[in-house]
Amino acid sequence: MHKPDSAPNHADLSQAINRQTNTRLTALFAEQATWVFLAALLSALVLGFATDTFATSQNLFNVTRNFAFVGLVALGMTVVIISGGIDLSVGSVVCLSAMVQAIVMNAGYGFFPAAVLALAAAALVGLVNGALIAWLRIPSFVVTLGMLSIARSLAMVLSDNRMIYEFGPDQALLFTLGGGATFGIAHPVIALALLGVATAFLLRWSQWGTHVFAIGANERAAVLTGIAVPWVKISVYVFSSLMAGVTGVLEAGWLGGVTTNLGQSMELAVIAAAVIGGANLLGGSGTVLGAIVGAALIEIIRNSLILLGISTFWQGAFVGFFIILAVAFDRLRALRSAQF
Amino acid sequence: MAVLKLENVAKNFGAIEALRGVSLQIEKGEVIGLMGDNGAGKSTLVKIIAGNFRASAGRMFMQNREVAFHSPLDARRHGIEIVYQDLALCDNLTAAANVFLGRELTWRLGPVRINDYAAMNRRAAELFQELKSETRPRDLVRQMSGGQRQAVAIARTRLSNADIVLMDEPTAAISVRQVVEVLNLIRRLRDQGVAVVLISHRMPDVFGLADRVVVLRRGSIVADKPVAATSPQEVTGLITGAIEHA
Numbered sequence: 001m002h003k004p005d006s007a008p009n010h011a012d013l014s015q016a017i018n019r020q021t022n023t024r025l026t027a028l029f030a031e032q033a034t035w036v037f038l039a040a041l042l043s044a045l046v047l048g049f050a051t052d053t054f055a056t057s058q059n060l061f062n063v064t065r066n067f068a069f070v071g072l073v074a075l076g077m078t079v080v081i082i083s084g085g086i087d088l089s090v091g092s093v094v095c096l097s098a099m100v101q102a103i104v105m106n107a108g109y110g111f112f113p114a115a116v117l118a119l120a121a122a123a124l125v126g127l128v129n130g131a132l133i134a135w136l137r138i139p140s141f142v143v144t145l146g147m148l149s150i151a152r153s154l155a156m157v158l159s160d161n162r163m164i165y166e167f168g169p170d171q172a173l174l175f176t177l178g179g180g181a182t183f184g185i186a187h188p189v190i191a192l193a194l195l196g197v198a199t200a201f202l203l204r205w206s207q208w209g210t211h212v213f214a215i216g217a218n219e220r221a222a223v224l225t226g227i228a229v230p231w232v233k234i235s236v237y238v239f240s241s242l243m244a245g246v247t248g249v250l251e252a253g254w255l256g257g258v259t260t261n262l263g264q265s266m267e268l269a270v271i272a273a274a275v276i277g278g279a280n281l282l283g284g285s286g287t288v289l290g291a292i293v294g295a296a297l298i299e300i301i302r303n304s305l306i307l308l309g310i311s312t313f314w315q316g317a318f319v320g321f322f323i324i325l326a327v328a329f330d331r332l333r334a335l336r337s338a339q340f
Numbered sequence: 341m342a343v344l345k346l347e348n349v350a351k352n353f354g355a356i357e358a359l360r361g362v363s364l365q366i367e368k369g370e371v372i373g374l375m376g377d378n379g380a381g382k383s384t385l386v387k388i389i390a391g392n393f394r395a396s397a398g399r400m401f402m403q404n405r406e407v408a409f410h411s412p413l414d415a416r417r418h419g420i421e422i423v424y425q426d427l428a429l430c431d432n433l434t435a436a437a438n439v440f441l442g443r444e445l446t447w448r449l450g451p452v453r454i455n456d457y458a459a460m461n462r463r464a465a466e467l468f469q470e471l472k473s474e475t476r477p478r479d480l481v482r483q484m485s486g487g488q489r490q491a492v493a494i495a496r497t498r499l500s501n502a503d504i505v506l507m508d509e510p511t512a513a514i515s516v517r518q519v520v521e522v523l524n525l526i527r528r529l530r531d532q533g534v535a536v537v538l539i540s541h542r543m544p545d546v547f548g549l550a551d552r553v554v555v556l557r558r559g560s561i562v563a564d565k566p567v568a569a570t571s572p573q574e575v576t577g578l579i580t581g582a583i584e585h586a
Contacts (some may be wrong), residue, residue, distance in 0.1 A: 207453040221428035227441035
């Protein structure tokens with residue numbers, strides 16, 4: 001019953017193996033980030049022509065700075081979503097980190113010890129999230145929903161629910177870092193660019209990035225092939241919390257005062273940005289560029305409503321529309337590719 | 341010298357005897373068809389060999405040295421690889437990334453391990469070449485046919501030069517045309533001196549490929565004979581119990 005060898009001959013085979021199915025161009029247009037970018041660009045162009053207030057350097061400065069905070073947190077959220085989880089605690093972590101920064105500086109310490117403590121507090125939240133999710137296997141939705149409540153409550157306890165607006169000897173440095181600009185680019189935007197490149201690099205090139213994608217796509221396969229799944233999961237939530245922590249420090253500097261409602265319901269905008277940018281809530285896909293472009297699109301919508309004199313009450317409707325549109329787009333693509 | 345030898349292996353789950361007195365020997369480059377009805381103990385036996393379960397009694401030898409596995413990774417270190425029925429692939433990664441999953445070739449950049457994609461793609465291409473499978477290392481597994489996906493899962497077992505590959509129903513979920521492709525992949529594996537344990541329900545696969553057929557019924561081996569000395573009719577009888585023993 002031995003069949004003759006049906007495989008192609010050697011030379012043909014190695015040629016076939018070395019060919020690649022997708023060209024760079026088709027890969028580019030398969031990315032949701034590309035389409036969202038085009039949508040954001042188109043709305044920016046239309047606004048630029050329709051109003052004489054959009055394409056001013058001051059307005060563009062504000063728009064970029066405003067989406068930088070959501071974008072920074074969305075970097076961490078994207079990594080969590082790729083791993084198949086969700087982190088609802090990020091808004092509260094922004095608040096907790098900003099509050100620790102504020103309290104320590106208010107007590108007379110310098111910027112750096114305060115920042116180290118603020119980021120340590122954030123990392124600790126991520127560590128607890130990750131440990132409960134990875135080891136006790138509690139769903140990430142539940143753990144981080146609990147942490148959303150706990151972290152904000154801690155910020156209230158720490159500050160006795162006061163607003164803090166005096167930041168001791170390094171106050172100027174804090175305000176410059178969060179609210180200043182270099183070469184006309186707001187500092188949070190520079191932070192977003194640097195951390196965005198770093199995150200994209202880790203996801204694309206590091207072993208850790210491969211393992212995050214693997215866990216999101218097929219956790220059982222990741223376990224069976226010997227990936228240290230619990231540790232990768234913990235690192236993912238620590239990473240997300242650290243991004244929220246950095247955002248908290250910068251926002252403290254930008255706002256010039258910290259209250260306990262900082263970052264309230266920010267997690268929703270962040271998840272919206274990631275999802276609009278192509279992150280799949282079922283895990284296994286998402287890009288840094290998508291998250292940033294998603295955050296930009298949301299801010300451009302908000303900004304354009306103001307400039308066009310439309311009530312900002314409409315903002316939620318537009319953002320919601322884009323969330324559903326983005327996922328519907330993804331479904332349509334999946335249906336089309338399932339046809340052959 | 342047997343690559344793997346089991347001596348009187350038994351496994352109890354509480355009061356249930358899943359396996360009793362199983363003795364089995366596998367030689368280098370041999371293909372064994374492991375057959376049996378659902379609940380006959382096939383998967384329990386495979387899980388003991390693969391390190392998922394510890395045997396309740398009996399001994400296991402590899403190259404005449406006694407072994408005991410604490411985990412699937414432990415079994416893998418001893419040269420036993422498994423191709424799972426669902427293949428354990430990640431659709432969103434490339435073929436090469438799946439082959440090297442958990443064993444990536446990397447270099448260090450400070451605290452970060454950077455993937456050496458070029459080396460992994462090159463090595464994966466060599467493995468596909470050896471398997472004579474038209475599978476491209478840089479293509480996403482999502483876009484692949486059932487046969488190519490099998491090639492990826494089988495290439496994975498070649499990374500470590502495993503002595504034994506356990507294959508769980510490799511042809512259960514693919515089209516008839518691709519079955520031929522997969523059976524050819526298993527032949528290539530055998531030609532490289534790997535011992536293959538083929539767990540299958542499909543008579544044509546076992547009779548077309550295996551050197552020996554081993555039949556399990558209710559936790560015991562009821563037949564262990566060369567394929568040439570038996571027939572699908574006899575094996576069916578052994579599986580169902582119509583024939584007591586052979």
